[in-house]
Amino acid sequence: MVIIKSFIVRPGVIITDLEETSVNPKKYFIDLDDKGELSKIADMLDPYYINGAILIQYCGEMILGFKHWDLVDQLWSYLIDMVDELLISGKSSTLFPDQPLKIEFVNRSSDSMLLRCDQDQWILPKIEFLSTLLKSGRYFFETLASLFIMNGNDYCNEVKKIDKIEKHLLKITKHD
Secondary structure, eight states, X not given: OEEEEEEEEOTTOOOOOXXXXXXXXXXXXXXXXXXXXXXXXXXGSOTTSOEEEEEEEETTEEEEOGGGOEEXXXXXXXXXXXXXXXXXXXXXXEEOTTSSOEEEEEEOSSSEEEEEETTXXXXXXXXXXXXXXXXXXXXXXXXXXXXXXXXXXXXXXXXXXXXXXXXXXXXXXXXX
């Protein structure tokens, strides 16, 4: 089972110990599901530089975690572009927005794909992973659009891109 969740770094918090972020995440991050807390801090966030983390787990194993925090809105955009490129060319890669950490997607078969991050790699169920990633990306951008009216169009454009990619993914799954 693939689980993907987004978190925003709490305003004013300085992260100096990556391991501590995993041990005590609530000290550093706000879950995107916590709409009440997000609405309280929305005016303290810079809508052009939103730090946060994307947690990706597969069968209980952490693939991306709090220690991989970065400019989360940009990272989401990069991941969505990676899905599009993977579906077209069979592979894709990018660096995290603000650190030299590489992430790669590679098709293995119609059923599976490889996700490589730094020196680690996982074989994942392709359709489940990509569908969950797109759904979670949509949720992220729709949530941000509701928080930041001035950037709403940018976030809506990301949602439109996700719509297009989901249609492409659906066509592929019908042909398999």
